[in-house]
Amino acid sequence: MGRMLSVAAARLGFRCHIYEPGAQPPAGDVAHAVTCAGYDDAEALIAFAKAVDVVTFEFENIPTAALDIIEAHAPIRPGREALRVSQDRLIEKQFLQDLGLRVAPFADVSDAATLDQALAQIGAPAILKTRRFGYDGKGQARLHSPDDAASALADMAGSPAILEGFVDFTHEVSVIAARSPSGEVACFDPGENLHTNGILHSTTVPARLSPAQRTDAILLAANILNALDYCGVLGVELFVTPAGLVVNEIAPRVHNSGHWTQNGCAVDQFEQHIRAIAGWPLGDGSRHSDVVMENLIGDDMNKVPQIAAEKGAALHLYGKADIKPGRKMGHVNRVKHH
Secondary structure, three states: OHHHHHHHHHHOOOOOEEEOOOOOOHHHHHOOEEEOOOOOOHHHHHHHHHHOOOEOOOOOOOOHHHHHHHHOOOOEOOOHHHHHHHOOHHHHHHHHHHOOOOEOOEEEEOOHHHHHHHHHHHOOOEEEEEOOOOOOOOOEEEEOOHHHHHHHHHHOOOOOEEEEEOOOOOEEEEEEEEEOOOOOEEEOOOEEEEEEOOEEEEEEEOOOOOHHHHHHHHHHHHHHHHHOOOOEEEEEEEEEEOOEEEEEEEEOOOOHHHOOHHHHEOOOHHHHHHHHHHOOOOOOOOEOEEEEEEEEEHHHHHHHHHHHOOOOEEEEEOOOOOOOOOOEEEEEEEEEEO
């Protein structure tokens, strides 16, 4: 994500400075400067913040203390409220519910007793998730019946958790939406998502939605952006159910399910994010082509030579040094022009 944001920023004439605790971040290959230092290195954080005009992030789990240090010297966009809400699944669910949006049934779980209580209230099957630091299916345990409670709780390793009831949905869609500091909002067309083993496999646009559902999805995303006084791009995952749209989760950043925009729109999600945080006018998010985005995960890299020869296939490889099972190595956008 950082790499693709950096490329988009460079196209608009900006220089990017990457801050990353790990050695040789993929974004570093396409950035003006890189600082490799920990999130607990106050001196490095201050030097970084003083060297830039605006700071943004590409994943949610940055320690609050690090953000406090940075914010004393440079603006962080999107703002802290969006991070606070999205870093904790329980707070996020309550926030969405308070906006009048529909979410899966949920309950706070801190121990065996509260889990039993939650199961009595929500029933099984259900999913127990850590409240913080979960992504790509990590930090989750499925309960097929109340008998699974003890092992699911053990999987949480003492972390505060949330029990979520299953939603009976036909398919999942997501809306990638952007908001500028002046309150201008632009949404991309909703994409339809397919997951394999908890990891996004593909996103297809247009999604299967009625005109009313498409309008609902976009209005709902705009509602969330305005409530957070948001600046930047946000991903909203939705379940399509016979009774309407249910919000699964929000991500305060560019989103895997928005990668199709790179080859389906004149201004993609990465450029849209850079425009928003830089205070530029938002770009036109309208779609000029139908696209199927497919993630290249682990050994899918073996398919790259064939994909490279395929007509209408746009490859985006992330430059990660090691191929690992379950690791996102790149994606391909297959474009159908009208």
